[in-house]
Amino acid sequence: MRSVREWSSRGSQEDRGWLRGAPPPWWIRLLPVLLLVAVTAAATITPHASDLGFLLGAIPPLAVLSYGPLVTALLGSLVVVALNVPGTHLNRPGNTDLLTIAFVALLSVFVSFVRSRRDAQLQVERAIGEAVQQAVMPPLPQRVGRVGCAGFYRAAENGTLVGGDFFDVREGPSGVRAVMGDVRGHGLTAVATVVSLLGAFREAALDQQDLESVAARMDRRLEVDAAARPDGELFATAVLVEFPADARTVRVVACGHPAPVLLREGDAREITLTPGTPLGIGLVGVDPPKEVTVPLEPGDRLLLASDGVWEARNRSGVFYPLPDRLAALAGARGGELPTAVWADLARLGYEVHDDATMLVLAPDPGRPPA
Numbered sequence: 001m002r003s004v005r006e007w008s009s010r011g012s013q014e015d016r017g018w019l020r021g022a023p024p025p026w027w028i029r030l031l032p033v034l035l036l037v038a039v040t041a042a043a044t045i046t047p048h049a050s051d052l053g054f055l056l057g058a059i060p061p062l063a064v065l066s067y068g069p070l071v072t073a074l075l076g077s078l079v080v081v082a083l084n085v086p087g088t089h090l091n092r093p094g095n096t097d098l099l100t101i102a103f104v105a106l107l108s109v110f111v112s113f114v115r116s117r118r119d120a121q122l123q124v125e126r127a128i129g130e131a132v133q134q135a136v137m138p139p140l141p142q143r144v145g146r147v148g149c150a151g152f153y154r155a156a157e158n159g160t161l162v163g164g165d166f167f168d169v170r171e172g173p174s175g176v177r178a179v180m181g182d183v184r185g186h187g188l189t190a191v192a193t194v195v196s197l198l199g200a201f202r203e204a205a206l207d208q209q210d211l212e213s214v215a216a217r218m219d220r221r222l223e224v225d226a227a228a229r230p231d232g233e234l235f236a237t238a239v240l241v242e243f244p245a246d247a248r249t250v251r252v253v254a255c256g257h258p259a260p261v262l263l264r265e266g267d268a269r270e271i272t273l274t275p276g277t278p279l280g281i282g283l284v285g286v287d288p289p290k291e292v293t294v295p296l297e298p299g300d301r302l303l304l305a306s307d308g309v310w311e312a313r314n315r316s317g318v319f320y321p322l323p324d325r326l327a328a329l330a331g332a333r334g335g336e337l338p339t340a341v342w343a344d345l346a347r348l349g350y351e352v353h354d355d356a357t358m359l360v361l362a363p364d365p366g367r368p369p370a
Helices: 013-019 026-045 047-064 069-082 095-136 187-207 211-227 322-328 337-347
Strands: 147-154 165-172 175-183 236-243 249-255 261-264 267-270 292-295 301-305 356-363
Touching (some): 026 047, 026 069, 047 069, 047 095, 069 095, 095 187, 147 165, 147 175, 147 337, 165 187, 165 356, 175 187, 175 301, 175 356, 187 211, 187 236, 211 236, 211 249, 236 301, 236 356, 261 322, 267 322, 322 337, 337 356
Antiparallel strands (some): 165 175, 236 249, 249 292, 261 267, 301 356
């Protein structure tokens, strides 16, 4: 399951540009023009450089990489003109050579036209995909009720905004409830499961009186979805948290997912709990996940992270020590903490091969609800 992307409220402009396809490097765009100018200038200055004329045949194919059919046609025409100007000493190739270069120029224009049409269609498809993915996980508010929120998401599969990880924060009758999960698989194939689980969570967060019941509702959703699959295998890990109305405590339930990390006065430690089985395995007939309640103090923050962060490894195969590093990064503000962790992973040489997701929740009991 592992996109370089901070989503403190999701999706930066940089990411969206990347999703639409990055332009070629500047030097590739300049290469056909520089090659035309360099060969023509060298051949004009000295007749001995006329043997370089064959290089002009590479200009139209190079133009296809960066330009549309009109600019490609212009560069191809300039090549043909340069080969026929006596002053350049390049007007000596045989008719076959000249026709070959002209044919390559025309073929390059055609290829550029086809590529432009394909890129336009791809642009439309990516825009639709982005809209769908944003609908699945809409921007996270900076605050829900009495709880400040900051999210971070990097999908493993290039070109996607959503992979196999998900999170959400909702306010309901029982207070503010949040979920982070990781479904089987990654990339676009996992989006349907993410949609099902988020839908189940959003409904259960309003209806169910406790977190165990919310987890049971999500588990049942996966069981129903799995019955429609040929292999019958569909599961997910998840951790659910609940801040009551006064936000002075937090309740936590984990279903096969790493526990949240509590940051308090420069210290960071995992919340001690007994995780239940992953969702989709079946919570009925087995011991349900045990809810734990943790008292909160002013300034406390809770960080939830996916396996992509916990299981990042360095070259020696050592896992990223998330709690220890969080203690060192505790000075970062809540909204900046996920970005600081991501930068820390890169700086220390830890490689992330899965979806990397983080959610920071900062309760503020003294502040009125949003």
